[in-house]
Amino acid sequence: MKRTDLLPSLIITGMALGTAWAVRGQFGHEHGAAWAGGVGCLTVLLLSGRKDWMRVAFNATLAGAVGWGLGGMMSYGQLVGYGRSTDFGNVYYGLLSLFVVGALYGFVGGGLFGISLSNTPDRKPISWPRIITEMTVGGVIFYFFFIEQFGWLMTPPRDEHWGVCVGMAAAICWYMVRQEMKSALRVALITGFGAGIGFAFGNFLQVIGHVLQWKFNFWNVMEYSLGFCGGASMAYAVFTSEWEEKDAPRSGKFWLAPLVILLFVIPSIMWEQNTNFPKLQERFRALVVGLPDAVPFIANWLPYVVFIGMTYFFTKRYADNWSDLWKFYRAYFLLYILLSIVVTGAFISLYRPEQYLYLVNFAIIVYYLPKLSPPYRSEKIDWKGFALNMLWFLLFNALLTVIATQSHQRDLPGAHYRFGEKATR
8 A cells, every 4th residue: 555545544534633623612621622532533443444443442532532631621821822922932932832732632642542552462451540540640749849849830820730731641651661552652752743733833823814814713723723733643653653453352342331431421521511501591692682592491401312312322232343433433523513513503693604614524524534544554763853853843933933923013912921021920
């Protein structure tokens, strides 16, 4: 199979996670990021075509979803504001900090996903309780020293939970090194690098979009950029790493608990945390005068019925094969998009055009994904290449900073300063 055959698979995975991450913009926090991360991981698994991965698809997806979701605790609103200023130092700092945030999303998400794919018969079973414990301890220790003791603040006056994520990333990294999970570590590094670039570049696109005064949701553009680059990088890392064939589990419905968490627990928490009847009532009435109360009431409670119904259906009908996983993927992905359309009120008003672009992306993904069969290559971690790429990114970041600062003479709305006379402490 030709090397160029890998590119379409990277694009489709990038579109999938990019679309899901843009949808995540309506929900936020850990639960929204987890759903989006799950979509990205499922896309990679479906493209892989590996039967041994098909049977552990929900376990691997849940691991990746949790990893991507944990980054949802980080605050980055202040960092986006630095990128909207006119000072080179502040803009460069803002873009670089967003790279760090995006890299932590991708490293933890890609790392846990890679660990789950590394579970082979000749290796000791993955000790998830141990990983969770080490991540928890790592997060607490790093936050205490970085933030409380050293005072290394990145997003003042916002919370500094990036310190927790650094600790969790360090714990995952050390676990992969100890267990000699070189492919998993490679997935974590490449996914983190790609997601970081995507977030920094997305902020640049947001600034340019505001300067050009294009009437579009450029927050979504920034989110899509992170997801697209992170998803494409994760797919590239998986399809170019060495993975041993492994025996599929033979004991009962081992996938049942992960499926229930993915399809009922995470969605229910996300919906409960982001919606309620008064909020939907106020939002819908602002769009349509005299709208009956029955509309927001149904919109508030119907998703829970759908969660229960879909969970029951797939727990009864799923049979550990590509066809059933493909059905689950379409339903899982489409449901996330439809919930975004509901919560924004885009189903009763056309004021949010990006919501319909989600459906266009979904249609393209669903059409092309079954037609793709990416090639596999076995590559090792290229530390020199990775260091060189980091250097190129720092230079690229400087170029983006110059263009951004020269694109406008005055601060854009929401601009912040971390350094200099205008800095707010």
